[in-house]
Amino acid sequence: MRIAAWNVNSLKVRLPHVIRWLQDQEAKQQPIDALCLQELKLTDDKYPHQELEAAGYLSLAAGQKTYNGVAIIVRKAALASIASDAATSFLKPIRNIPANTDEQQRILAATIPFAGTKPIRLVSAYFPNGQSPDSDKFIYKLDWLSKLQTWLTEELQQNQRLALLGDFNIAPADADVHDPKAWEGQNLVSPPERNAFQELINLGFSDSFRMFEQAPKTFSWWDYRMMGFRRNAGMRIDHILLSEDLKEKCSASVVDKEPRTWEQPSDHAPVIATIQKT
Template sequence: MRIAAWNVNSLKVRLPHVLRWLQDQEKKKEPIDALCLQELKLTDDKYPHSELEAAGYLSLAAGQKTYNGVAIIVRKVALASIASDAATTFLKPIRNIPNYEDEQQRILAATVPFAGMQPIRLVSAYFPNGQSPDSDKFAYKLNWLKSLQRWLAEELVQSQRLALLGDFNIAPEDQDVHDPKAWEGQNLVSPPERNAFQEILQLGMTDSFRMFEQSPKTFSWWDYRMMGFRRNSGMRIDHILLSEALKEKCSASIIDKEPRTWEQPSDHAPVIATIKKS
């Protein structure tokens, strides 16, 4: 089975891309069984449940007007027979980090009973950007990261099969940046952010992408400006982290750049991990 994350930078604008991409994967016989979206930029009442269900997917969403917003989309035929609707598909849902007061919709978690395997706890996450290391937004980011770590530690005790997917707004190593010298000390690559990423891994999580040999300068985000994508001036800031139990089942992890070539694309590309059922 395949799980994925994609910052769509406005689901209202990018819904045709999401549907097209999911359908393309089906045609290739490489379907996406669960897709975690970030930056919906729409409220819950505007979320396209009906369009996605017509395409064969059930959804859970945590929306917000203009900013943020996360969702979990699950392929109906990938579900265990007991899960016939959203109420039974998404078990123990959590919206935002418990005991952390925050109006920004950045976390959505649910346990999904997939057919032929033990359930998986999926966490769709949109990490704060941080703006710059000397800003209030950066202080918020570091505080948010600490709260996330505490909560994830608790989640991992309860759910051994857990995947954290999304836009982390952190490039964990220099190899994840097109020009490390130019970015040195800046937001997304600063030591405090990278340390926070490592602390998440130390909870017992693994960066699925780095489990496998990858081509150099493989990125998931490119700035719209200055022909960033054409020049491959990008960063790898979208990740799928797996708990130990899922790491043992992971057979592939890739970034699909094709949707970034489409007209009016998101500035992010989908990231995908393949999990063996056996």
């Protein structure tokens, strides 16, 4: 089975891309069983449940006007027979970090009863950007990361099969940055952010991408400006972290750059992990 994350940078704009990509994967006989979206930029009442269901997918969403927003999309054919609708497909849903009282919609978690395997707890996450290390937004980011770590500690105690997927807004190593020297000390690569990423790893997660040999300069985000994608001036800031149980079942982890080549694309590309059923 394959699970994925994609910051679509406005689902209203990118819905045709999402459906096209999902259908392309089906046509290649490599279907995406669950897709975690970030930056929906729309409210719950505007979420395209019907369009996605018509394409064969059920959804759970946590929307917000203009900013943020996360979703979990699951292929109906991948669900156990007992999960016949959205009410039974997404178990124990959590919207936002319980200890975080602000209204930014950045976390959505649910346990999915996939067919032919044990349920998997999925967390779709859109980490704060942080703006710059000397800003209030950066302070907010570090506080949010601390609360996330505390909450995930509890989640891992309750869920051995847990995947954290999304736009982390952190490039964990220089290998994940097109020009490390130019970015040194800046937002997304600063020591406090990278330390927070490592603290997530220390909880018992593994960076699925780094479990396998990868081509150098493989990124998941490219700035719209200065021909960033054409020059491959990007960063790897979209990640799939796997708990120990899922790590043992993971057989591949890749970035699919193709949607970034489409007309009016998101500035991010989907990231995908393959999990063997047990």
